[in-house]
Amino acid sequence: MLWVLAKRGLLNPGPPGKIVSQLATLKRWGFSVAGELRAAAERSPDQVAVIDPESSYTYAELWDRSERLALALRVRHGIGVGGRIGVLARNHSGMIAAMVAGCALGAEVVLLNPSLSAAAIDAVAHDQRIELVIADNDLMELIPGVPALNEVAVEKLVADTPPGKLSPPERAGRLIVLTSGTTAAPKGARRKTPGGLGPLASVLDRIPLKVGDRIFVAAPLFHTWGLAALQIALGLRATLVLQRRFEPLNTIAAVRDLGCQGLIAVPVMLQRLLEATPTPGVTPRVVAVSGSALPGGLATKFMDAYGDCLYNLYGSTEASWVSIATPEDMRHDPRTSGRPPLGTTVEIRSRSGQPLSTGQVGEIHVRNDMLFEGYTSNRETTPNGLLGTGDLGHFDDQGLLYVDGRADDMIISGGENVFPRPVEELISQLPQVREVAVVGVPDPEFGQRLAAYVVLHPGEHLDADAVREYVRHYLARFCVPRDVLFLRELPRTATGKVIPRLLR
16 A cells, blocks of 8 residues: 555655644544545645635645534534435535535534435435535525525634634544435435545546646536545545536636646547547546446547546446546457456355456456444445445456446346347447437347437537447347437436436
8 A cells, every 4th residue: 555655646755744734634534524524624724725616725725624614513503424415416526525424413414415306406415414505606496495505604603703612523423325216216325434535545446536636627517426526535635626527618718727636527428528639738647537337449549539547437326436447458358347456355146146357247346444334214234244236247267357237137038138228338439429228128029129219510410210229230130229219318327327218
């Protein structure tokens, strides 16, 4: 682990007094977002912590704002250890301050998804027993029946609260991330607080971000991947660059003008960047994606345009990370999900739980330092310390992991096991196709068949028979979609996952 931290600049020498203060803070506060921010403020108080279109704060200033907000929430709203607050916000400095304030009080902070309906947010708020919501001004209308503070109210609380010295809570605050809700109502997943620098080293083992980098985080902070980017940035005392909404041209301009060395995104954003500027004028050293499947064809196109800077983290809300594919891995085979990073164990197991050999397809199981602590509705168990991801996959003879699809996505068509993902990968390679989703649908003759939902590039034309003939040429007959439907866009979550139930 130490050689990874040294390579990324975390063991570089600095002023002895500040190093001692940083380590003492981590010992007292732990590795929550509150502890990491306070420790970074002790070590590098004048380093810019966050830049968004409305503001820019150093680490010392961001901690001061977070601490004042925490004190105000405790005194005026009774939030303390074990309390529950919700944060309903897009990417900006105020969202970070709200998360840190809650954790600094020992509260549980539920990260709410702005794309949910008012009814869904109301259901989540009651299910999670949220006492108070901190929300963006334009999202207040989504919060019926729960006490809430908008940005104006929060700013007044911060301004009216004098500086104070907040002590570490008796019990560390915790973050709760909602599952994507693509197949059912969102559930709250308790995020584990890191116990040290091991989780940071695991990710940095394969994604070469460094201390002091400027990192544009386009992935939403309320999602596991965006949250991970925040924690990585705090650990590296990096500068986060944020925008409330993802706009390809604004993202490219910010990366260029602010000299960002890193870009954290979700795969669908890569497609939008390529459409906006096929030949970019500036390329970050690291572009890291996660949150949904990365089509192999898109990975290749992106690296051809932006250079070999792309890293793909395969994980989930429950597992955090499973494997990471480097540019070298994806040049070898763009379909691969890479290799497990430092400190991560991955096994392929049969339905009966037996480990499978190289090349055999089974459920992917993982063990790492950041497996979730269970859903808020109940406690999960992880047999042998391994968590089943619900994904099916296999290792090749070079140790590269491949995800073959969700276990519940596989269909049986005429007695044959069929996975939608290879069909999606193939159709996405057609030059006319912008994006595609393939799912199983009932069929009276074969039991189930595939249906392909296709979005074309503007001005392009393609018919259903041409798509079916293309698949028939390269894959088995039972992989040929019975239905090919053309849509203007695919229904997606904020992190780019397709929502199959809305397709059907």
